[in-house]
Amino acid sequence: MNISEAAKHSGLNPQTIRYYEQIGLVTPARRQDNGYRDYRAHDLSQLSFIHRARETGFSIEECRELLELYRDPSRQSQHVHALVQEKADRVADQIKRLKAMHQDLVALARSCQDDGAPQCAILDNLADHHENDLEGAS
Amino acid sequence: MNISEAAKHSGLNPQTIRYYEQIGLVTPARRQDNGYRDYRAHDLSQLSFIHRARETGFSIEECRELLELYRDPSRQSQHVHALVQEKADRVADQIKRLKAMHQDLVALARSCQDDGAPQCAILDNLADHHENDLEGAS
């Protein structure tokens, strides 16, 4: 199976697959006589695994760890559990930060009249913080 | 005012300020006799503006737009409003995606017994999606 078919099956695209091979995330694919990469079910499952894991928010390095555990028959589920838990916590954190940012943006949008006038509370608001700054400074 | 003081006041750090100058986000700072960059209130307000805008989630290119509007006396608040509104929408979207990801992660963590056994539903889960895939394929 050529790389583009492997790409379709795994949900990755061909360049990305080559990239993963290049950085040693997946083992180099076997080659056909013409030098083309040749993929089989075994490879596809690893590529799909990576795709899923990346979608789920794991970084490349985290995927590397997960893949090693995936391939290791003597793995301990504790290790995997800890990895996932920590990731979940970090995502929760990120959500918190984005929510705050969203509130800021909504407040900014509301503060602006949208009437074509040159006055705009948004820009004033963004510029604001610094005014107090120089007065109190040395 | 030297760059490190400007950094303190604006909340950016010196390398970042130089970087912003380099990519043309801010106009090059005037220089002292010794060649050091020299910052005044006018520059600080722009740097602070950028810092706030970046914190609020605007990309460098968006900051460039906002800054141009900020500096333009004939700007129209509509334009700014649209920019902010669109950004707010995109952030809301990102929050949605992260929430889905978080649910996935929590579900994964729960599915795993954390008992040191080699079986781990997490890895099975990540690997899963592909099984169905080959059967239906050519």
Next chain:
DNA sequence: CTTGACCTTACAGCTACTTTAAGGTTTAGG
């Protein structure tokens, strides 16, 4: 007059790819 803290430039490194360039192979059509 030396030490340390600042400043300068230019360039490499980071993540996770995507794009480009320059070429070889295969396949379908005329």
Next chain:
DNA sequence: CCTAAACCTTAAAGTAGCTGTAAGGTCAAG
């Protein structure tokens, strides 16, 4: 049989948004 399109190959550069390094110049304190 030839050609054009659609694949495949590699290596290298570009993307965002900085951060860190190297190799030097400047300045204030003791």
